[in-house]
Amino acid sequence: MKVSKREMILNTIFIIGCIGILVSAIYMMNVSKSREYKVVLVLKTSETMDFWINLISGAHMGAELYGVDFEIRAVDVETDVEGQIELIKETMVDAPDALLITSSTYSDLTPILEEIIETGVRVVLVDSIIDKDIVDSVVATDNVLAGEKIGRYAASLIEEGDIIGVISHIEDSSTAIERELGLRKGLGVKENCIIDVQFCYSSYERAEELTKEMILQYPNISMVIGLNDNATIGAGRAIKELGMGTQIRMVGIDASMEMIRYIEEGICDGIIVQKAFNMGFLGVEQAVKILMGDEVEAFIDSGCELITRDNLYEIENQKMLFPFQDKNLN
Amino acid sequence: MLGRRKPILRRFKTIKGAMMYSFSVLIIVALVIFWWIAYNYTKDTVFNNSIAYSSQIVKQVNSDIDSYINYMENISLIIMESKDVQDFLFENKSAEELVDARQRIISQIDTIRSSRDDIVNIAILSECGHVIVNQGIEGLNPYIEKESNQWYVDTLRAEDGVNISSSHVQNLIRSSYDWVITLSRMIENQQTGFVEGIFFIDLNYESISNLCNNSVMGESGYIFIIDEHGGIIYHPQQQLLYGELREEKIQEVLYSNQDYMLVEERDKNRLYTMYQSEKTNWTVVSVAYIDELLTYKDAAQVWYTIVTILLIVATVVISNMIARILSRPIGELQNAMDTVVKGEFKEVEVKIEDENELGALSKSFNIMTERIANLIDQNKFEQEEKRKSELRALQSQINPHFLYNTLDSIIWMSAARKNDEVVEMTSALSKLFRQSISNDNEELTIREEIEYVRNYLTIQKMRYADKLSYEFHVVDEIMEESIIKFALQPLVENTIYHGLKYKKEGGLLKVKGWFEKDQNRIVIELEDNGVGMTKEALQNIFKEKKIDHKKNGVGVLNVQRRLQLAYGIDYGIHYASEEGVGTVVTMHIPRREIIHES
Numbered sequence: 006m007k008v009s010k011r012e013m014i015l016n017t018i019f020i021i022g023c024i025g026i027l028v029s030a031i032y033m034m035n036v037s038k039s040r041e042y043k044v045v046l047v048l049k050t051s052e053t054m055d056f057w058i059n060l061i062s063g064a065h066m067g068a069e070l071y072g073v074d075f076e077i078r079a080v081d082v083e084t085d086v087e088g089q090i091e092l093i094k095e096t097m098v099d100a101p102d103a104l105l106i107t108s109s110t111y112s113d114l115t116p117i118l119e120e121i122i123e124t125g126v127r128v129v130l131v132d133s134i135i136d137k138d139i140v141d142s143v144v145a146t147d148n149v150l151a152g153e154k155i156g157r158y159a160a161s162l163i164e165e166g167d168i169i170g171v172i173s174h175i176e177d178s179s180t181a182i183e184r185e186l187g188l189r190k191g192l193g194v195k196e197n198c199i200i201d202v203q204f205c206y207s208s209y210e211r212a213e214e215l216t217k218e219m220i221l222q223y224p225n226i227s228m229v230i231g232l233n234d235n236a237t238i239g240a241g242r243a244i245k246e247l248g249m250g251t252q253i254r255m256v257g258i259d260a261s262m263e264m265i266r267y268i269e270e271g272i273c274d275g276i277i278v279q280k281a282f283n284m285g286f287l288g289v290e291q292a293v294k295i296l297m298g299d300e301v302e303a304f305i306d307s308g309c310e311l312i313t314r315d316n317l318y319e320i321e322n323q324k325m326l327f328p329f330q331d332k333n334l335n
Numbered sequence: 336m337l338g339r340r341k342p343i344l345r346r347f348k349t350i351k352g353a354m355m356y357s358f359s360v361l362i363i364v365a366l367v368i369f370w371w372i373a374y375n376y377t378k379d380t381v382f383n384n385s386i387a388y389s390s391q392i393v394k395q396v397n398s399d400i401d402s403y404i405n406y407m408e409n410i411s412l413i414i415m416e417s418k419d420v421q422d423f424l425f426e427n428k429s430a431e432e433l434v435d436a437r438q439r440i441i442s443q444i445d446t447i448r449s450s451r452d453d454i455v456n457i458a459i460l461s462e463c464g465h466v467i468v469n470q471g472i473e474g475l476n477p478y479i480e481k482e483s484n485q486w487y488v489d490t491l492r493a494e495d496g497v498n499i500s501s502s503h504v505q506n507l508i509r510s511s512y513d514w515v516i517t518l519s520r521m522i523e524n525q526q527t528g529f530v531e532g533i534f535f536i537d538l539n540y541e542s543i544s545n546l547c548n549n550s551v552m553g554e555s556g557y558i559f560i561i562d563e564h565g566g567i568i569y570h571p572q573q574q575l576l577y578g579e580l581r582e583e584k585i586q587e588v589l590y591s592n593q594d595y596m597l598v599e600e601r602d603k604n605r606l607y608t609m610y611q612s613e614k615t616n617w618t619v620v621s622v623a624y625i626d627e628l629l630t631y632k633d634a635a636q637v638w639y640t641i642v643t644i645l646l647i648v649a650t651v652v653i654s655n656m657i658a659r660i661l662s663r664p665i666g667e668l669q670n671a672m673d674t675v676v677k678g679e680f681k682e683v684e685v686k687i688e689d690e691n692e693l694g695a696l697s698k699s700f701n702i703m704t705e706r707i708a709n710l711i712d713q714n715k716f717e718q719e720e721k722r723k724s725e726l727r728a729l730q731s732q733i734n735p736h737f738l739y740n741t742l743d744s745i746i747w748m749s750a751a752r753k754n755d756e757v758v759e760m761t762s763a764l765s766k767l768f769r770q771s772i773s774n775d776n777e778e779l780t781i782r783e784e785i786e787y788v789r790n791y792l793t794i795q796k797m798r799y800a801d802k803l804s805y806e807f808h809v810v811d812e813i814m815e816e817s818i819i820k821f822a823l824q825p826l827v828e829n830t831i832y833h834g835l836k837y838k839k840e841g842g843l844l845k846v847k848g849w850f851e852k853d854q855n856r857i858v859i860e861l862e863d864n865g866v867g868m869t870k871e872a873l874q875n876i877f878k879e880k881k882i883d884h885k886k887n888g889v890g891v892l893n894v895q896r897r898l899q900l901a902y903g904i905d906y907g908i909h910y911a912s913e914e915g916v917g918t919v920v921t922m923h924i925p926r927r928e929i930i931h932e933s
Contacts, residue, residue, distance in 0.1 A: 014356075025641075066575060265512065269476065269478035280578055282574045282578055286574075286580055308578075318484075320501075320567075325574075325577065
């Protein structure tokens with residue numbers, strides 16, 4: 006009896022000790038084992054526009070902050086829809102947890118995305134939307150709002166009866182549709198000033214040509230509005246070349262170094278700058294939240310800002326406009 | 336009841352148990368206390384170390400920046416103090432001389448710029464419109480007014496004429512929008528004494544950010560720098576801040592009068608450590624996540640816990656072993672004690688292994704048991720001696736009355752000239768005496784004892800004539816068995832004096848002897864038809880005081896005692912008597928060979 010009691014005490018202590026060690030070992034293992042998500046950003050272009058540079062650096066910042074295994078893949082040109090579908094298929098081979106997609110088309114990516122979502126991969130659309138509500142979340146500039154902002158600013162610059170020419174980018178793309186919608190809303194009663202809307206299909210040269218044609222066609226044109234980066238820059242180039250900076254007012258959406266110079270020079274009166282950095286960052290953040298099982302909003306407006314000569318060098322805007330990539334190392 | 340409970344340690348059945356229990360409890364309590372202190376101490380220490388480490392880093396970064404800025408200021412002085420600058424900006428020189436001065440300045444700027452990667456721009460400008468930017472090729476941005484830049488205004492206002500800007504986009508120089516930190520100096524016209532120009536060096540923003548990034552603040556900690564107005568010089572998440580996606584505790588840092596502060600926000604607690612440079616007035620702030628700092632703590636604490644558990648297990652096991660070893664002699668002592676309690680004193684010696692109290696106790700125990708054993712032996716010896724002397728006393732006690740009576744009878748017979756009877760009686764008497772003195776042996780054969788009784792009875796028969804007759808019915812089988820000396824004769828004597836003597840005539844004494852096989856014992860029976868005994872007499876027959884020494888020196892008690900001493904209490908004599916009918920004395924003795932003691 007005595008012996009068995011003593012052994013019982015010993016055994017109990019031993020077992021408690023072993024359990025304690027086991028528990029702490031498991032605890033330590035758990036501490037060191039935290040899952041790293043793999044997120045791939047599929048870009049619709051590999052152009053080095055400031056917009057994309059900012060978006061990418063925002064995404065990188067997000068990936069770094071959230072400790073995500075992050076990768077960027079891109080097709081060469083925005084118009085290569087087939088290429089983007091192929092790229093998405095290739096990306097799927099690496100079994101990512103989530104995809105950030107900047108769609109080049111409103112409807113053509115839908116089938117492949119449906120396929121992907123079915124396999125359990127989470128998808129966040131960045132910058133542009135698609136025709137079906139199938140993705141987990143969308144992070145983009147509220148294009149209607151952006152259009153509205155530029156519309157309201159434009160309305161403040163012109164008189165009723167003035168003539169406005171609009172250079173848009175791709176005819177049935179969601180961004181083009183929404184921005185034009187917003188623009189007309191922002192112009193309010195001056196909406197009927199819009200005399201022409203042309204599409205440059207994301208080509209600087211085409212935008213420049215279209216602007217020149219427009220100026221030729223309507224000599225008393227008082228304002229040109231560009232609805233994306235290419236369109237705005239093209240318009241700016243045309244006006245500068247024609248030396249009509251003082252006669253013709255110009256506003257647009259999307260910034261670039263060139264555009265900033267035009268603002269400094271007074272060719273351009275103001276631009277709406279999308280917060281591309283925020284877009285990239287929020288895209289990654291959304292993806293991480295979704296993967297962690299958090300509730301997320303279906304649409305996040307990454308925001309945009311009106312930049313004019315007056316607020317160009319405000320410190321907050323400097324960061325938005327002038328990305329510091331490796332530029333400074335030149 | 337409750338108040339009178341026994342102390343816990345007394346409630347254990349064994350000392351070993353008590354020791355093990357108390358050791359274990361003490362060890363566990365002690366180690367748990369130690370663990371708790373270490374656990375909390377670690378937390379504090381890690382935290383304090385983190386603060387110390389952070390301030391060290393912050394100071395290091397700060398001094399790096401200071402020395403960097405110092406270096407740049409020195410570079411700026413080299414150019415500033417050259418006479419060419421004054422000549423170029425303010426002197427009214429010929430166009431040729433101006434070009435020469437300009438060329439010299441440019442080559443000097445060039446030398447400096449080519450030797451350093453971190454200098455983006457070096458420029459000199461005067462109020463009156465003279466400008467040199469870098470190699471002289473780049474000009475000023477025609478659309479930007481100098482005065483719209485804060486750093487430009489600040490430089491003109493600076494007391495010592497030196498200003499270091501926050502990080503900003505340099506828009507003064509045409510077609511360059513670099514993120515820089517501008518180190519600027521005002522240039523005084525030595526002739527007029529007025530400030531009429533500005534010299535500035537644009538430092539690559541990364542030269543500062545690299546200084547901050549080099550220092551690691553845990554996994555996701557970081558370092559940022561703000562100027563005295565709270566403007567951000569460097570912040571790794573600057574764009575997030577401007578994009579309003581993140582907030583930084585800039586105001587809190589700016590107005591904190593301590594060199595560290597804790598910011599508690601939901602699940603993420605951060606440690607801010609700051610240090611303000613006297614040179615630049617910049618404040619270098621390091622941010623560390625408490626969770627990450629405390630991962631070291633966690634690791635340390637996990638180890639403390641594991642070590643504590645292992646120590647508890649090890650020490651409990653070892654203390655149990657010690658308890659077992661220490662208490663083993665007690666167990667042995669207890670076993671020996673149990674043996675002694677059962678009456679065994681021999682071969683109980685306890686092995687003495689310890690030199691402590693238990694060893695002394697065991698030693699004493701051994702001495703005690705040995706002494707008791709000796710005493711018992713001695714006691715036995717003395718008893719024996721006593722018996723022997725009693726026997727001798729018996730031998731010498733038979734005689735007085737008996738001898739007197741016998742001799743008297745012999746005298747009378749001699750007087751009556753009954754020679755034959757005299758011979759017979761004398762012969763019997765002499766045999767009787769010879770037998771009683773023949774040897775010192777305590778035991779003899781039944782035959783010898785019977786012979787002794789027969790001689791005795793011969794004498795008595797002659798004395799009492801018709802009053803007494805006797806018969807012997809002792810089987811031969813038991814004749815060679817042993818019996819203690821003088822076992823029968825006193826009983827026969829008793830029978831005669833108490834039973835037969837009072838009978839007028841026809842007294843008969845039968846001496847029977849046989850072997851009771853089933854009991855393995857010898858039975859000797861003296862049966863008489865004397866007057867018998869009263870119940871009272873029968874009851875008192877073994878009582879000492881009733882022994883009549885005058886009539887009969889040896890009592891029945893004596894015989895009984897000796898029988899039982901020799902053979903154990905299962906043996907002895909038994910009386911059965913009835914008044915007027917007679918008495919039967921039955922003696923039981925074990926069957927065994929005679930043991931002749933030497």
